């Protein structure tokens with residue numbers, strides 16, 4: 127609990143501690159993925175489920191925009207929509223994620239329709255969209271702060287996957303090179319925003335809770351993948367089945 131008002135830099139330090147303890151780089155499924163310990167079917171399951179996250183991110187950002195009354199805040203935030211949707215067909219993050227699932231040999235229509243996505247993926251991701259839609263703007267912004275920690279995991283992932291998997295090429299991982307520029311820009315803005323706008327201990331606690339919640343959203347998706355595709359290997363009814 128925050129018992130007194132923290133200085134902005136103390137709030138930042140508390141946020142970074144949460145990341146150090148809870149960010150999904152620590153999840154065993156990511157260790158397996160990055161260390162080349164998964165087979166193609168398991169990597170396909172990861173990319174398919176993660177597509178659902180990618181596809182919902184613009185919906186949560188649009189929900190955020192619909193409630194932001196400050197034009198300057200909307201100007202900043204709407205770039206996130208363009209990053210994912212692109213400016214014309216075939217551009218943007220969602221198209222680049224589909225290039226990854228294409229490269230892994232997944233059927234594009236199945237991916238886009240969400241066929242085979244794990245129930246827990248859906249529940250976790252939908253909870254994130256609802257959180258940003260329904261919570262005050264301050265925790266809604268704070269819930270995006272996991273991106274403070276994503277450049278490290280992305281570099282590790284790209285390096286590890288290229289080294290270990292002969293079915294992965296630089297082209298299929300192009301999605302991530304764009305995120306290395308976009309994520310720091312977005313998280314710098316979000317961090318400045320929460321440091322400036324959280325003006326009471328209660329608001330600071332809300333900011334920290336939002337980051338914990340978001341770490342849980344990411345962690346739960348990997349738990350679901352691990353449970354279904356690593357151990358005990360229980361794929362739920364309707365879940366993707368590697369051939």
Ligand SMILES: O=C(O)c1cc(C(=O)O)c2c(n1)C(=O)C(=O)c1cc(C(=O)O)[nH]c1-2
Nearest residue numbers: 183219269270271272273275276279280305
């Ligand atoms: O590859 C990753 O580990 C990772 C993590 C995160 C994150 O920490 O939330 C995002 C992304 N990637 C990502 O690609 C992305 O577009 C994204 C948007 C958001 C968000 O909360 O608005 N997080 C993330």
